[in-house]
Amino acid sequence: MVEETAGGVIVHGAKQLATAAPISNETYVSLSATFVRRADPRFVLAFSIPTDSPGLKILCREPVSQWAGSYGHPLATRYDEQDAMLFFDHVLVPWNRIFMLYDSAPLLQRLGSEANFRGWGNLCRIHQRMKVMTAVATLIAEAIGVIEYREVAAKLGEMATYTEMWQHAMDGVEHNAYLAENGLMSLGSMSGMNIYFAQTSARMVELLREIAGSGMIMQPSENDLANPEFRPYLDRYMPGRGVDVEYKSRLFRLAHDLAVSSFGMRQEIYEYWHGGDPNRNRINLLRTYDQADITARIKALIAEPLRS
Ligand SMILES: Cc1cc2nc3c(=O)[nH]c(=O)nc-3n(C[C@H](O)[C@H](O)[C@H](O)COP(=O)(O)OP(=O)(O)OC[C@H]3O[C@@H](n4cnc5c(N)ncnc54)[C@H](O)[C@@H]3O)c2cc1C
Numbered sequence: 321m322v323e324e325t326a327g328g329v330i331v332h333g334a335k336q337l338a339t340a341a342p343i344s345n346e347t348y349v350s351l352s353a354t355f356v357r358r359a360d361p362r363f364v365l366a367f368s369i370p371t372d373s374p375g376l377k378i379l380c381r382e383p384v385s386q387w388a389g390s391y392g393h394p395l396a397t398r399y400d401e402q403d404a405m406l407f408f409d410h411v412l413v414p415w416n417r418i419f420m421l422y423d424s425a426p427l428l429q430r431l432g433s434e435a436n437f438r439g440w441g442n443l444c445r446i447h448q449r450m451k452v453m454t455a456v457a458t459l460i461a462e463a464i465g466v467i468e469y470r471e472v473a474a475k476l477g478e479m480a481t482y483t484e485m486w487q488h489a490m491d492g493v494e495h496n497a498y499l500a501e502n503g504l505m506s507l508g509s510m511s512g513m514n515i516y517f518a519q520t521s522a523r524m525v526e527l528l529r530e531i532a533g534s535g536m537i538m539q540p541s542e543n544d545l546a547n548p549e550f551r552p553y554l555d556r557y558m559p560g561r562g563v564d565v566e567y568k569s570r571l572f573r574l575a576h577d578l579a580v581s582s583f584g585m586r587q588e589i590y591e592y593w594h595g596g597d598p599n600r601n602r603i604n605l606l607r608t609y610d611q612a613d614i615t616a617r618i619k620a621l622i623a624e625p626l627r628s
Pocket of ligand 1 (some may be wrong): 586
């Protein structure tokens, strides 16, 4: 914040990173929980800003969406969330769009306890992602006839375990919801969930790759399937167990977009980072994690006199 005016504050600087900013009406810009206690209060601010505000520049990354046939990239062609850098060149942020300025305490307190329902959508999104990954891996194991192998079934079971754990955690978050003092419903604590998924997501991608084998890479395209010279070979050598070559190819291309393609890898990086640095989040969680009761009991136990 470089200047206060009658109409609002002038903001000058940059925001790394804003997913979907170029296709949004507005972007919410805020310091992360780690940095809100910055010594210089001019850096302590949060606001929402219309995308077409004068002086706001948006730099987009290279798109990961590609059109490679009608089913080559089933997710990338639909769901590329454009990431962007925002540059603020003396942008006026009106007073009525400012949530926090100079002092972080009121906003932090409210976000932590009274308005945390904004995190619910992300929990639902993650649950769907886990279900899709597990289901695609299961269908692939069936399609290539390996689902009865003990280690393959165990890997699928590991994916199902993570997905079930997430469901249990969401049930807990809902069950612990309460009516806050301001009359709004607040969800129960979800403090460890984003960290858990940041570490679990990569494992699920790894399991999907291990189960699927080289078929993740080597599949005929729709042009290959339409090629009369090649088609007999594809029908003979590239079908699955009880499924034809087209079904198998389309299924594997979906898996490819989850765990191999530019889209899939961008998504994987997103899962790791978008909630902030997982290591930093773990440390923040540890600092607020109440162990007073259990540590007192352990100390009491080890202070007991030795029995002769
Ligand atoms: C695809 C994608 C989408 C995103 N979307 C959004 C979004 O919409 N909105 C948003 O606000 N943010 C978004 N983010 C940004 C995300 O919040 C940051 O990536 C995250 O906070 C980590 O910051 P950084 O990328 O600058 O990494 P850095 O903080 O530079 O970390 C780089 C490395 O250094 C280590 N490190 C950093 N600091 C220390 C330290 N003090 N001591 C020891 N090691 C350290 C880290 O552990 C890491 O290994 C997105 C990120 C990605 C990748």
